Amino acid sequence: MARYQSSGAHLFDSAAFEQIKSKLKKREDEIEAALADAVNFAAEDTVTLTAEEWNAYFRIKSDYIGNKVRVMRRASPGRLEAVVGARSRATRADNFDYKVMPGRKGVRLRVRRGRSGGVLRNAFVIPRAKSNGKPLIIERLVKYKKGEARNFKHGGKERAEQFGRVRTAEQLRFKALYGPSVNQHFYDSRARVAPRAMSEAKQRFMKAIGA
Structure with missing residues (x-):
């Protein structure tokens, strides 16, 4: 063939x-x-x-x-x-638009454009954080007690001994505020x-x- x-x-x-x-x-x-x-x-x-x-x-x-x-x-x-x-x-809250309310009555935080934001009554601003020297917005989680140590440690030595290295949210006295991450x-x-x-x-x- x-x-x-x-x-x-x-x-x-x-x-x-x-x-x-x-x-x-x-x-x-x-x-x-x-x-x-x-x-x-x-x-x-x-x-x-x-x-x-x-x-x-x-x-x-x-x-x-x-x-x-x-x-x-x-x-x-x-x-x-x-x-x-x-x-x-996460983006630290101080990067957004904020204003300390008169008489230290909290911090107004405005994150989104076109919205008025809200007032965080238990928040305050540290002018210069140790991490980078910039302002840091902190929220108090536990009501102030007379004689409380003027620091941001969570619970002090006694609570550290009581709970060891693990601490739950209920034990925190303060927390830094953050907004959405990029x-x-x-x-x-x-x-x-x-x-x-x-x-x-x-x-x-x-x-x-x-x-």
């Missing part, structure tokens, strides 16, 4: 065939590079849009978010994936900002490859 087998050798001579393969390979490399650029653009744009949304949503200094959301890993032609990460540490916000905002970033990145990719 006769059989016909088609191959590139029937269409081009060997030199021309290798030249065409080289051109196709170069085109493939160009497309992969353009796609990697588009993925990195989408990642960077996600960071920018997240910061803009954060600042539009919270009453906080615009430079706070800084590099707390950033591109953790960039894409390359051999690995077409970028990773965006956000810091998970990571908490990013967990929600990524569903809104990522599609916008991807749409723009797709347009840039299509333009780059002339499609």
